[in-house]
Amino acid sequence: MIETQEKSGLQKKKAPQSGAKGPKRVTKLHEHIIEIISDSGEGAQRCGQSLGAIAARMGYGIWTIEIIPAEIRPPARSVAGASGNRIRIGEGQVTNGGNETDLVVAFNEQVLLGRVRSGQLKPGCLILLEDKWRQDPDPAIVASYVETYGQLVKAGFRVLEIPMEVECLKHVRDARKGKNMFALGVLCSIYSLDLQVAKDQIALTFGKKAESVIQANIELLLAGFEWAEASLDFKYAIPCKRPTEAQIVVNGNTALALGVLASGMEVCAMYPITPATSASHYLAEAFEKVGGVLHQAEDEIAACAFAVGASYAGKCAVTITSGPGYSLKQEVIGLAVMAEIPLVIVNVQRGGPSTGQPTKVEQGDMLCAVFGSHGDAPKVVLAPATIEECFYCVITARKIAETFRMPVVVLSDANLATSQSPFPRPAFDVAWFAPPIDQTPAPAGAKPYAWDPETGLSQRFIPGQAGGTHTLTGLAHDENSHVAYDPEINQRSLRARSLKLAALQKTLLPPPVFGDPEGDLLVIGWGSTKGAIEEAVAGLRKEGHRISSVHFSFIQPLPPGVKEILGRFKHHVAVEVNWSDDPNDALIDETNRRYTALAMMLRSRYLVDIDCWSEVKGQPLRPAKIREVLMKKLEEVEA
Amino acid sequence: MSTVTPNPNECLMALYEERHEIEDYQKGVPRWCPGCGDNAILTAVQRLCRDQNLRPERTVFVSGIGCSSRLPHYMNTYGFHSLHGRALPVAEGIKMSRPELDVFVNMGDGDCCSIGAAHWIHAIRYNMNLTIMLHDNQIYGLTKKQMSPTSPLGLKSNTSPRGAYLEALNPLTVTLGVQNVSFVAQTVDWNPELLYQVLSAAYRHKGFSFVRIVQRCPEWLPKMMDPWMQDASKVLLLQHPDGVTLSPESSRLFNNQEAHDPSDIDRAREIASDIDPIPVGVLYRNPEVPCYEEVRHDPHLRTSAFVQHGLEAEFDKFTVWPEEPEAPKSHRKQTRK
Ligand SMILES: Cc1ncc(C[n+]2csc(CCOP(=O)(O)OP(=O)(O)O)c2C)c(N)n1
Ligand code: SF4
Numbered sequence: 001m002i003e004t005q006e007k008s009g010l011q012k013k014k015a016p017q018s019g020a021k022g023p024k025r026v027t028k029l030h031e032h033i034i035e036i037i038s039d040s041g042e043g044a045q046r047c048g049q050s051l052g053a054i055a056a057r058m059g060y061g062i063w064t065i066e067i068i069p070a071e072i073r074p075p076a077r078s079v080a081g082a083s084g085n086r087i088r089i090g091e092g093q094v095t096n097g098g099n100e101t102d103l104v105v106a107f108n109e110q111v112l113l114g115r116v117r118s119g120q121l122k123p124g125c126l127i128l129l130e131d132k133w134r135q136d137p138d139p140a141i142v143a144s145y146v147e148t149y150g151q152l153v154k155a156g157f158r159v160l161e162i163p164m165e166v167e168c169l170k171h172v173r174d175a176r177k178g179k180n181m182f183a184l185g186v187l188c189s190i191y192s193l194d195l196q197v198a199k200d201q202i203a204l205t206f207g208k209k210a211e212s213v214i215q216a217n218i219e220l221l222l223a224g225f226e227w228a229e230a231s232l233d234f235k236y237a238i239p240c241k242r243p244t245e246a247q248i249v250v251n252g253n254t255a256l257a258l259g260v261l262a263s264g265m266e267v268c269a270m271y272p273i274t275p276a277t278s279a280s281h282y283l284a285e286a287f288e289k290v291g292g293v294l295h296q297a298e299d300e301i302a303a304c305a306f307a308v309g310a311s312y313a314g315k316c317a318v319t320i321t322s323g324p325g326y327s328l329k330q331e332v333i334g335l336a337v338m339a340e341i342p343l344v345i346v347n348v349q350r351g352g353p354s355t356g357q358p359t360k361v362e363q364g365d366m367l368c369a370v371f372g373s374h375g376d377a378p379k380v381v382l383a384p385a386t387i388e389e390c391f392y393c394v395i396t397a398r399k400i401a402e403t404f405r406m407p408v409v410v411l412s413d414a415n416l417a418t419s420q421s422p423f424p425r426p427a428f429d430v431a432w433f434a435p436p437i438d439q440t441p442a443p444a445g446a447k448p449y450a451w452d453p454e455t456g457l458s459q460r461f462i463p464g465q466a467g468g469t470h471t472l473t474g475l476a477h478d479e480n481s482h483v484a485y486d487p488e489i490n491q492r493s494l495r496a497r498s499l500k501l502a503a504l505q506k507t508l509l510p511p512p513v514f515g516d517p518e519g520d521l522l523v524i525g526w527g528s529t530k531g532a533i534e535e536a537v538a539g540l541r542k543e544g545h546r547i548s549s550v551h552f553s554f555i556q557p558l559p560p561g562v563k564e565i566l567g568r569f570k571h572h573v574a575v576e577v578n579w580s581d582d583p584n585d586a587l588i589d590e591t592n593r594r595y596t597a598l599a600m601m602l603r604s605r606y607l608v609d610i611d612c613w614s615e616v617k618g619q620p621l622r623p624a625k626i627r628e629v630l631m632k633k634l635e636e637v638e639a
Numbered sequence: 640m641s642t643v644t645p646n647p648n649e650c651l652m653a654l655y656e657e658r659h660e661i662e663d664y665q666k667g668v669p670r671w672c673p674g675c676g677d678n679a680i681l682t683a684v685q686r687l688c689r690d691q692n693l694r695p696e697r698t699v700f701v702s703g704i705g706c707s708s709r710l711p712h713y714m715n716t717y718g719f720h721s722l723h724g725r726a727l728p729v730a731e732g733i734k735m736s737r738p739e740l741d742v743f744v745n746m747g748d749g750d751c752c753s754i755g756a757a758h759w760i761h762a763i764r765y766n767m768n769l770t771i772m773l774h775d776n777q778i779y780g781l782t783k784k785q786m787s788p789t790s791p792l793g794l795k796s797n798t799s800p801r802g803a804y805l806e807a808l809n810p811l812t813v814t815l816g817v818q819n820v821s822f823v824a825q826t827v828d829w830n831p832e833l834l835y836q837v838l839s840a841a842y843r844h845k846g847f848s849f850v851r852i853v854q855r856c857p858e859w860l861p862k863m864m865d866p867w868m869q870d871a872s873k874v875l876l877l878q879h880p881d882g883v884t885l886s887p888e889s890s891r892l893f894n895n896q897e898a899h900d901p902s903d904i905d906r907a908r909e910i911a912s913d914i915d916p917i918p919v920g921v922l923y924r925n926p927e928v929p930c931y932e933e934v935r936h937d938p939h940l941r942t943s944a945f946v947q948h949g950l951e952a953e954f955d956k957f958t959v960w961p962e963e964p965e966a967p968k969s970h971r972k973q974t975r976k
Contacts, residue, residue: 243959302728306732332722
């Protein structure tokens with residue numbers, strides 16, 4: 001095996017150019033994490049996505065994560081400029097991005113450095129590094145390359161230099177446009193992937209382009225494959241079963257958008273903001289093919305108000321945004337609460353506050369989703385935990401919004417937004433679809449807010465409906481929607497709006513406990529951390545610890561049965577990607593501490609002393625890190 | 640249960656069968672100050688609804704927040720008294736999903752030209768078929784006499800005790816300055832016939848019909864409009880068959896008149912910039928500007944079967960089929976190319 005672990009980085013080591021001697025060493029694995037990184041624009045993203053898709057088509061479990069630089073066109077060969085994809089391939093289902101990377105293909109040494117410095121690569125990670133920089137006419141580049149190479153080797157990484165550009169130039173004139181497919185071919189050889197599936201995938205990816213483009217890419221794929229077959233003396237094999245049912249492979253944002261289609265909504269009003277925009281890009285394409293309208297408003301306030309107008313007129317609408325845009329929408333969301341207008345608001349959370357970290361993962365908006373907008377503004381808050389749930393939760397949200405005449409907030413995040421993982425192809429069900437609006441004349445004397453004393457629900461009348469004319473208002477109002485400042489009426493209407501949450505809660509099921517129903521420690525999570533938490537918990541359970549976890553997809557109202565579940569465990573810890581103080585900090589003590597969002601909600605509601613742990617480094621939580629934290633907690637608990 | 644698709648026969652029948660009287664559009668007792676211009680606007684609007692025989696259940700009045708924005712509460716139609724500055728996007732959402740509804744918008748000058756200014760500019764661009772009434776009393780009424788962007792230079796108010804320090808914003812020139820503008824008119828609240836004629840021209844125009852109504856607020860600016868009310872030469876009446884033509888009796892009240900062809904945007908802009916005398920009538924009218932709701936509208940009937948078909952086609956793009964049986968052949972072909 002060609003591993004370069006010399007002391008001197010100056011020494012040049014290359015993969016043999018012809019014929020790897022003897023039979024290849026095939027290592028069997030359960031899973032591997034692979035990264036492909038380049039300067040932005042060099043196609044590593046596409047290489048990674050294709051690799052993920054090929055693996056998924058072959059039946060592997062996959063989870064892919066985009067590696068996105070903060071700028072659109074960062075300078076070439078820069079540490080901050082790494083752009084690409086990270087793919088976790090496993091023999092079973094893969095529910096999260098996993099821990100550090102096992103193998104990385106890098107198009108230059110600088111983009112690699114950023115990944116090393118932020119601790120993304122496993123110690124001893126195998127690095128396949130484009131070697132053309134060694135011969136670069138610019139001595140500064142040569143020096144930087146040689147120096148970094150040296151550092152990497154010294155740090156214990158196994159660096160394997162590969163002549164990507166040289167090889168590509170044998171097939172295309174512009175290597176910048178072909179390296180990614182060459183790299184894909186190399187990876188197909190290393191991971192023993194099915195070449196036919198890879199060719200099919202290329203045909204699919206470039207489907208809209210000319211046949212010659214597809215052929216050129218396939219030629220590069222084969223070139224990479226053959227080069228690796230001839231030059232490398234190792235392979236990895238992860239067992240897999242071909243899938244038995246059709247799977248959909250999309251990222252969370254596309255899944256949300258497909259949910260919008262499936263739910264029968266007709267209008268999506270938005271204003272561009274990362275990381276929510278890709279959902280609207282996709283809707284602009286797909287939604288409009290089925291007669292939906294994607295309205296790009298002048299700002300988020302207008303987008304939300306436009307959606308409210310559409311919903312008021314009888315067609316539940318959705319507005320999609322992220323943090324700062326969500327802040328702007330709060331005023332209109334309050335109006336929807338007060339006037340009891342169905343509305344779906346998707347917030348693909350990003351790091352905050354303010355413009356914060358546009359492309360980074362955070363779960364920082366829960367409290368503003370639950371309590372946001374001024375006054376008492378009850379609304380429903382849902383949080384999908386998987387890509388599949390991103391699809392279904394929009395359908396649920398639309399239905400709840402219409403049934404309960406209230407806004408429903410869907411909290412996704414940057415982790416779900418850009419990650420891909422297969423889920424069973426949904427079979428369309430008409431029950432998902434918004435029914436045609438009811439224009440039957442309203443009975444004489446009918447009131448637009450005839451609040452049911454037990455559920456707070458009332459029948460609404462929609463423009464076009466004879467006998468139902470009334471004027472909705474964001475001002476306090478009575479059953480007839482007349483402006484009313486009467487204290488009794490105010491109390492009654494607040495109660496009605498609040499009761500709707502209780503009525504909805506009665507229709508929910510208690511959240512399932514992952515692991516035994518009782519034990520020493522219960523881990524609590526919500527949203528995109530589910531896979532990582534459960535992986536960590538499963539590992540600890542195997543080692544005999546009495547640990548389980550519970551994950552909330554309904555944040556407001558919380559599902560029933562939570563108190564009982566909490567009561568069956570001795571200790572509880574919430575694991576979230578939002579802020580909580582470290583109890584060991586100098587100024588912090590138990591009476592002077594900030595808690596993570598869900599921990600705080602559960603503590604106040606169930607009077608249970610729920611501890612918390614959080615990390616806000618802009619990255620998805622890793623199972624290994626969660627495990628480490630839980631291990632420490634278990635030591636305290638079990639002692 | 641009927642659906643929302645307008646049925647032409649039904650509409651026609653309604654026209655013949657059901658005539659509405661003014662009372663059919665009235666609701667409650669307006670709570671504006673005595674002499675407030677909003678009362679006159681309400682009366683003109685109700686007359687317009689009656690004359691156009693609008694079906695109350697197919698008519699929606701949308702407003703923001705302010706004294707003027709109370710108007711929908713006094714109409715026996717559907718109404719939506721929304722948020723300060725946000726009437727336009729709400730109205731756009733309604734019109735987008737239900738183009739068959741008649742949608743009117745009432746806003747104050749603070750509402751439209753200050754907090755809602757971004758929406759106003761863009762609403763002109765969208766050019767949706769809406770009838771817009773800017774109740775411009777040049778002051779904040781409901782919050783009790785703060786200056787407004789349309790307050791004249793030097794106007795003393797609670798927030799400008801030494802006089803407003805900026806030139807007033809001119810809603811007409813602003814609107815006429817936006818590309819895609821399709822209808823701009825001005826009227827005053829104290830001439831009922833003119834008010835009615837201008838509003839009805841606005842209603843009949845297909846597109847974003849913007850009417851600035853110079854409105855009195857006797858509570859906070861009791862004498863402000865007196866010079867204009869007392870001196871007929873301080874008002875310039877624009878008459879044209881494509882705009883408004885007042886009856887001879889009504890037009891006799893205006894000794895200052897001009898024949899203005901509303902298709903002439905350059906002249907419209909000149910007229911609009913001149914604030915003394917106040918020009919009234921239709922300044923600009925272009926029926927050719929496409930309406931956003933029509934540009935964006937899809938002719939397909941959005942049935943669940945139609946959407947399902949589209950959804951399945953989208954699923955196909957992302958589907959990984961199992962190697963062996965069950966995969967529907969048709970899907971396969973699409974995916975495999
Ligand atoms: C977001 C927000 N800011 C401020 C207010 C307070 N407010 C209510 S009406 C109004 C201005 C009213 O003036 P105008 O729009 O000119 O209407 P008028 O009352 O004169 O008809 C203001 C500032 C509000 N309701 N909402
Ligand atoms: S304050 Fe002015 S605008 Fe408001 S109702 Fe009174 S007179 Fe009319």
